[in-house]
Amino acid sequence: MSGQLSRIQAAFQHRMLSGADGLEPYLAEGGHIGVYDHAYRARLQEILAGDFPALHSLMGDEAFGQVINGYLDAHPSRRRSVRWLGAALGDWLRETAPWSAHREAADMAAFEWALGLAFDAPDAPVVAQADLMATAAESWPGLRFGFHPALTVISLHHDVTGFQQAVTGEREPEAAPEPLDRPASWAIWRDHDSLIAMFRRLEPDEAAMLDNARAGADFSVLCDTLSFGADSDDAAMRAAGLVLGWVQSGWVSNLNGDAA
Amino acid sequence: MEPRRDSLSGFGLGLRTQHYPAILEEHDGRAEGVDWFEIISENYIDVGGAPRRNLMRIREHYPMVMHGVSLSIGGTDPLDMDYLAGLKRLIDMVEPALVSDHLCWTGVHGINLHDLLPLPFTLETVRHVAERIARVQDYLGRHILIENASTYTAFAADEMSEWEFVTEIAERADCHILLDVNNIYVSAFNHGFQALDYLAGVPAGRIKQIHLAGHSHEGDYIIDTHDHPVPDPVWELYGRAIERLGPVPTMIERDDNIPPFEELVRELQQARALSEAALHKREAAQ
Numbered sequence: 145m146s147g148q149l150s151r152i153q154a155a156f157q158h159r160m161l162s163g164a165d166g167l168e169p170y171l172a173e174g175g176h177i178g179v180y181d182h183a184y185r186a187r188l189q190e191i192l193a194g195d196f197p198a199l200h201s202l203m204g205d206e207a208f209g210q211v212i213n214g215y216l217d218a219h220p221s222r223r224r225s226v227r228w229l230g231a232a233l234g235d236w237l238r239e240t241a242p243w244s245a246h247r248e249a250a251d252m253a254a255f256e257w258a259l260g261l262a263f264d265a266p267d268a269p270v271v272a273q274a275d276l277m278a279t280a281a282e283s284w285p286g287l288r289f290g291f292h293p294a295l296t297v298i299s300l301h302h303d304v305t306g307f308q309q310a311v312t313g314e315r316e317p318e319a320a321p322e323p324l325d326r327p328a329s330w331a332i333w334r335d336h337d338s339l340i341a342m343f344r345r346l347e348p349d350e351a352a353m354l355d356n357a358r359a360g361a362d363f364s365v366l367c368d369t370l371s372f373g374a375d376s377d378d379a380a381m382r383a384a385g386l387v388l389g390w391v392q393s394g395w396v397s398n399l400n401g402d403a404a
Numbered sequence: 405m406e407p408r409r410d411s412l413s414g415f416g417l418g419l420r421t422q423h424y425p426a427i428l429e430e431h432d433g434r435a436e437g438v439d440w441f442e443i444i445s446e447n448y449i450d451v452g453g454a455p456r457r458n459l460m461r462i463r464e465h466y467p468m469v470m471h472g473v474s475l476s477i478g479g480t481d482p483l484d485m486d487y488l489a490g491l492k493r494l495i496d497m498v499e500p501a502l503v504s505d506h507l508c509w510t511g512v513h514g515i516n517l518h519d520l521l522p523l524p525f526t527l528e529t530v531r532h533v534a535e536r537i538a539r540v541q542d543y544l545g546r547h548i549l550i551e552n553a554s555t556y557t558a559f560a561a562d563e564m565s566e567w568e569f570v571t572e573i574a575e576r577a578d579c580h581i582l583l584d585v586n587n588i589y590v591s592a593f594n595h596g597f598q599a600l601d602y603l604a605g606v607p608a609g610r611i612k613q614i615h616l617a618g619h620s621h622e623g624d625y626i627i628d629t630h631d632h633p634v635p636d637p638v639w640e641l642y643g644r645a646i647e648r649l650g651p652v653p654t655m656i657e658r659d660d661n662i663p664p665f666e667e668l669v670r671e672l673q674q675a676r677a678l679s680e681a682a683l684h685k686r687e688a689a690q
Contacts, residue, residue, distance in 0.1 A: 175557030
């Protein structure tokens with residue numbers, strides 16, 4: 145739409161995002177436009193501090209404020225719910241200097257974001273252990289797995305979980321997050337009954353197998369993922385055990401590979 | 405479930421997560437003194453887990469109304485049909501008595517500023533907003549309520565008063581009004597008009613819900629912060645509103661410095677008492 149209304153809104157938004165003064169000619173005298181200027185960053189800053197309390201604690205007020213200002217410049221919100229404002233913060237921290245040199249910040253943001261998703265991701269069915277056990281042996285090689293929307297898998301360079309748990313448990317963290325010898329994967333999900341967010345570190349072979357399963361591979365391919373040399377029976381046993389664990393944890397929504 | 409469409413009455417509170425334990429555990433979902441709850445729609449669209457479970461447990465015992473903050477009915481971007489589809493899914497789940505959003509815009513060019521931004525009171529805006537409300541109501545298959553927002557600036561292009569603007573839009577769109585009495589007070593102070601002129605100027609028959617809240621006085625202007633109890637001048641204006649309008653479902657919004665649940669319930673009793681007194685006065689005057 146063209147016209148005065150759209151010109152005013154473009155100028156108003158430009159002012160709020162960049163401080164540009166093109167709005168002035170449109171304003172009546174005597175208003176308090178500064179209320180809007182101040183409110184925009186203050187509100188979003190507060191929301192992100194609420195979504196990333198351990199990142200805030202890890203970085204301190206000043207650096208966290210700089211991070212959020214830079215992030216908001218790069219990623220103004222494009223979603224209706226402010227719930228999604230921080231969706232790209234982990235990636236942005238990993239890719240943007242000087243924060244990219246502090247990988248623990250990106251790791252913490254990724255972990256806290258995944259916990260948030262586990263908390264309120266849409267509901268979906270979970271496969272019961274009995275249903276998996278009732279699957280005929282000859283059907284197992286062709287099984288594919290559809291995963292629950294609350295399950296996220298992230299790869300971290302630091303074990304940030306202890307620090308995060310201390311901050312949200314209102315305890316003083318004992319130490320800064322320790323770098324890992326090599327990146328490791330964590331699964332974060334929601335317990336089906338208590339609805340509490342859970343997490344655990346994955347062994348490398350389980351992480352690789354889960355990646356493939358989430359990409360749509362069937363059980364026979366998943367068995368090949370596991371490196372047991374020539375002994376395919378061992379691989380199948382290990383793979384079946386891992387799948388059983390996924391089902392028991394409520395990660396699996398169906399046994400046909402459909403998106404949940 | 406409890407009553408649904410267009411059957412709301414009495415006094416409600418904005419549902420806030422801080423009060424879940426009080427409502428669900430101490431009162432087993434049936435807290436006395438609250439007739440209904442209002443939810444912020446965006447907090448529950450397409451979410452699962454504990455937020456959804458708690459919402460539906462409370463919904464089992466209470467009527468609810470849905471209040472949105474990002475419809476951007478005055479925005480010049482096209483209507484966001486994905487958002488409206490999500491809103492409709494939530495309406496189907498919650499079966500609210502009323503669905504409302506604000507008479508404002510929240511961003512353009514695909515960006516959301518997450519603020520309730522002011523509109524110029526012009527005929528161009530009236531036409532634009534009324535046409536969009538009508539489309540939203542067609543899509544949702546029900547009336548919506550639009551709420552007057554607090555504002556801190558006016559525009560050189562303004563052609564009418566805010567109450568004329570609200571009235572013209574509501575009449576053209578055939579929508580209902582959520583009258584925020586605190587916002588009238590705040591905007592009257594900020595822009596130097598008479599709050600009673602506003603009350604006298606809005607179409608009584610279209611007002612289906614009232615909001616009450618507190619604010620922050622900054623000396624030469626007031627900010628609508630929802631972080632204090634409802635102050636005396638807003639209570640007084642509320643009494644005058646009920647004298648004019650008759651009984652209207654009324655609720656208190658509190659978004660910051662959130663006190664214990666029981667304290668808000670007590671504040672709601674004040675609204676009940678004031679409304680009752682105002683209705684007596686109204687009766688006596690008729």
